[in-house]
Amino acid sequence: MNLNNKNGNAAAGSAPEEQSATSLSIRTFFVSSFLISCLTVTLVSCTATRRLIVQDNYHTISRIFVDSVEAMKGFGDIAFSFHGERYRGKLAVSVKEYNHFTGEFYTPFAQTIAAISSDGDSALITIDDRDYKISTAETVSTVPFFTQYPFIFNDLIRILTGRIIRYDIFDSQPSKQKRKRRHVEYIWQADSITVVVRSSRSTKKVRKILYYTNKGISWRIEYSSVRDGLCKEIYFESEGKNYFSLVFDEMEIQR
Numbered sequence: 001m002n003l004n005n006k007n008g009n010a011a012a013g014s015a016p017e018e019q020s021a022t023s024l025s026i027r028t029f030f031v032s033s034f035l036i037s038c039l040t041v042t043l044v045s046c047t048a049t050r051r052l053i054v055q056d057n058y059h060t061i062s063r064i065f066v067d068s069v070e071a072m073k074g075f076g077d078i079a080f081s082f083h084g085e086r087y088r089g090k091l092a093v094s095v096k097e098y099n100h101f102t103g104e105f106y107t108p109f110a111q112t113i114a115a116i117s118s119d120g121d122s123a124l125i126t127i128d129d130r131d132y133k134i135s136t137a138e139t140v141s142t143v144p145f146f147t148q149y150p151f152i153f154n155d156l157i158r159i160l161t162g163r164i165i166r167y168d169i170f171d172s173q174p175s176k177q178k179r180k181r182r183h184v185e186y187i188w189q190a191d192s193i194t195v196v197v198r199s200s201r202s203t204k205k206v207r208k209i210l211y212y213t214n215k216g217i218s219w220r221i222e223y224s225s226v227r228d229g230l231c232k233e234i235y236f237e238s239e240g241k242n243y244f245s246l247v248f249d250e251m252e253i254q255r
Contacts, residue, residue, distance in 0.1 A: 071096050071254040072161055076232075078105065080244035082145050089113060091246060093160050101157045114145070116160075123153045148242040150217060162230035162248060164209055164223060167193060183207065192216060228253065 071094075078091040090106040101123075103116040115126045118136050125132045125143050132143045136153045140146040149156065155165050167190070174186040174197075182202070188195040196210040209223040209231070219238035223231035230251060237243035 072230075072252065074161060074248050074251045076246060076248035076250070078244060078246050081241055084241045087113070091160070095157065095161050101161075103160055118153065118157070148217075148219075148238040148240055149236075150219060150238075159221070159234055159236070160246070162223075162232060162234065162251065164231065165211065165221070167195065170195075189214075227251075 074091075074093045076091055077088070079086070079088045081087070089108060090110075091103065092106070093101070093103040095101045097120070100120055101116065101118045105113040105115070107113060113127075115124075117124050121136060123134050123136050125134070125140070125146075127144060134140065134142065134153060136157075139152050140149050140156050146156075151159070151165070158165055167188075170188065172188075175189040176187050178185040178187065179201075182200065184199050184201055186197045186199065188197075192214050194212055194214055196208075197206060198208040198210070199206050206226050207224065209221075209226075211221040213219055217239060219236070222235040223233070224235075225232040230253060232248040232251060234246045235243070236245075
């Protein structure tokens with residue numbers, strides 16, 4: 001009888017132990033499931049955040065630049081080379097209602113080298129007291145000192161007022177991205193042109209914009225020092241040792 005009582009007590013004691021083990025397994029299962037769920041949510045959140053940053057960065061890039069202005073004035077230094085001959089001077093520009101433009105190039109002694117003006121449809125370029133009249137939709141390569149510039153007059157105005165040249169490729173997402181240590185490069189590629197926008201990874205601010213050709217006459221534009229949607233430093237170079245460098249000291253804009 002005592003033996004049976006002992007066996008009975010042992011059997012009765014094993015039941016709580018089995019129940020405790022079962023409870024532990026259930027708790028372990030739920031804890032593991034919870035941790036996996038948290039990890040999954042964290043990974044998804046990180047992925048979503050990363051995509052959001054890229055998306056936000058893209059939208060920041062697409063809207064940061066001034067497309068048109070009611071009025072703008074700028075003054076700065078310009079250096080350019082034409083077939084190896086180098087010149088330096090000052091540039092004063094003024095634009096109203098997008099393409100009503102006036103610009104004057106001065107020597108360091110305030111002597112006018114060239115003047116440019118447009119009324120919206122037609123443009124007048126004066127060099128050495130000689131006038132050249134062209135349409136604002138016409139390329140400026142027909143004018144002396146501009147023979148290596150592949151731009152229409154309206155695009156030249158954009159460059160001389162610190163605004164980027166607009167291409168249809170900007171209507172779509174970048175073709176690809178390159179992530180580097182300190183910046184991200186957003187790259188738009190078309191048949192004849194490639195545009196690279198370099199943005200800081202930490203501040204998401206646009207630092208530099210590069211244009212270069214994929215075929216035909218080789219040329220390159222580099223915009224930098226982006227402030228309030230305008231670029232205060234512009235560099236252009238093409239074949240035949242032709243280039244110009246423009247740095248704005250002052251720039252006032254009315255939107």
